[in-house]
C-alpha cells in the first residue's frame with residue numbers, strides 16, 4: 001500500500017492536523033486535572049516537574065508518535081506491526097499498540113464520567129442555580145450532584161453517545177469544523193476568566209505564588225510520578241492517540257515543529273487554568289488539595305459573582321465539554337481504527353463497539369463518588385482512582401518510553417530520515433533526546449517511585 005495516505009481518511013491541511021492534535025491534547029486534563037493535581041502536590045514544585053517532563057520527555061515523544069503514525073498510516077497496532085517488520089525487528093513492538101488501546105479504554109471510561117459532570121454544569125449554570133453562590137453552596141451542590149448515581153450515569157451516557165456519534169462520522173467531517181471554532185473560543189473565555197481572577201478576587205498574587213514558587217518540602221517522589229503522568233495525559237501521549245492522528249497527517253509537514261506548537265498550546269491552557277483557579281481558591285477559603293472537585297467548586301463561585309456569569313458560566317462549560325469531546329474521540333481512535341481494519345466493519349460500528357465497552361467500564365468510575373465510594377481496589381483507591389492511576393501514571397509513561405526506544409533505536413534510519421525531512425535543523429537533537437534522555441527520564445522516575 002502506498003504510504004502517502006491513510007485508508008481511514010486524511011486531515012485536509014497541516015493546520016487541521018495541529019487543530020485536531022491540539023483538540024486531543026487540550027481537554028479535561030488541562031482545565032480539570034492539572035489544577036487539582038497541582039493543588040494536591042504542593043503547587044510550584046509540581047508545576048516545575050510537570051514543565052520539565054513536558055519539554056524534555058513529552059515533546060520528543062510527541063514527535064516520535066507523530067512520526068510513527070505518519071510512517072505507518074494505520075491503526076497504532078498495525079502501524080507498529082508493519083514498522084517493526086520493515087525495520088527488521090521483533091513483532092514485540094506491537095505491544096505498544098495493544099497497551100495503548102488498553103490505556104485508551106481505561107482513560108475514556110473515567111474521562112466520559114467527568115465530562116458528564118461538566119455537561120451537567122452547563123445546565124446548572126444556565127438555570128441560575130449558582131447566581132451569588134459562595135464556597136459552601138458550591139461545594140454542597142457539587143457533593144449532591146456527584147452523590148446522585150442516576151444523574152451522573154445519565155450525563156456520562158449522554159457524553160459517551162456524543163463521542164460515539166462524532167467518532168462514527170469520521171476524521172474530516174464534523175471534527176475539523178468543531179475544533180476550528182471551538183478551540184479559539186475556549187481560549188478567549190479562559191483569558192476572560194484570568195482577568196476576572198486578576199482583578200476581582202484580590203488574591204491573584206497568592207494564586208501565582210502557589211503555582212510558580214517551588215516549595216521543596218511539599219515534594220515527594222510520588223508527586224514526581226504524578227507530574228510525569230500528567231505530562232503524558234495532557235499531551236495525549238503514550239497510548240497511540242497521537243500516533244493514530246499522525247496517520248492522517250499530510251506528508252509535507254514538519255513533525256518536530258508541530259509537536260512543539262501542540263505542547264506550547266496545551267501548556268498555556270493548563271497554566272491559564274491554574275491562574276484562574278488558585279486565586280479563587282484562596283479568595284474563598286478553599287483548600288488547594290480539594291481533589292477532583294476543585295474546578296467544579298471554584299468556577300461556579302466566580303461565575304456566580306460576576307455580571308453575566310449565568311451566561312458566561314454556561315458558555316464556559318459548553319466549551320469545556322467540547323474540549324472534552326475533541327479529546328475523547330482521540331482516546332477512541334486507536335481502538336476504532338484497529339477494529340475497522342481487523343473486522344472490516346464500518347467506522348460507525350467500530351465506534352459503537354468501542355464506546356459501549358468503555359461506557360460499561362466507566363460505570364465503575366461513575367459509582368466511585370456515590371454508591372461505590374467504599375469499594376476499593378489498588379491500595380485503598382476507589383475504582384476511579386485506580387483507573388486513573390494505572391493508566392496515567394503507569395501505562396502512558398511506559399508506552400511513551402517504549403515508543404521513544406523503538407523510534408530512537410529500532411526504527412529503520414531511512415524511515416526516520418524521510419519523515420524528518422522537514423525538520424533538518426532539529427533532527428539530531430531529537431534523536432539524542434529520544435534515544436537517551438526521554439527513556440532514561442521515565443525509567444528514573446519509575447525507579448525512584450517503586451524502589
Ligand code: PHE
Nearest residue numbers: 025027028029233234236241
Ligand atoms: N489530553 C487529553 C486531556 O488533557 C486526554 C487524553 C489523554 C486524550 C490521552 C487522548 C489520549 O484532556
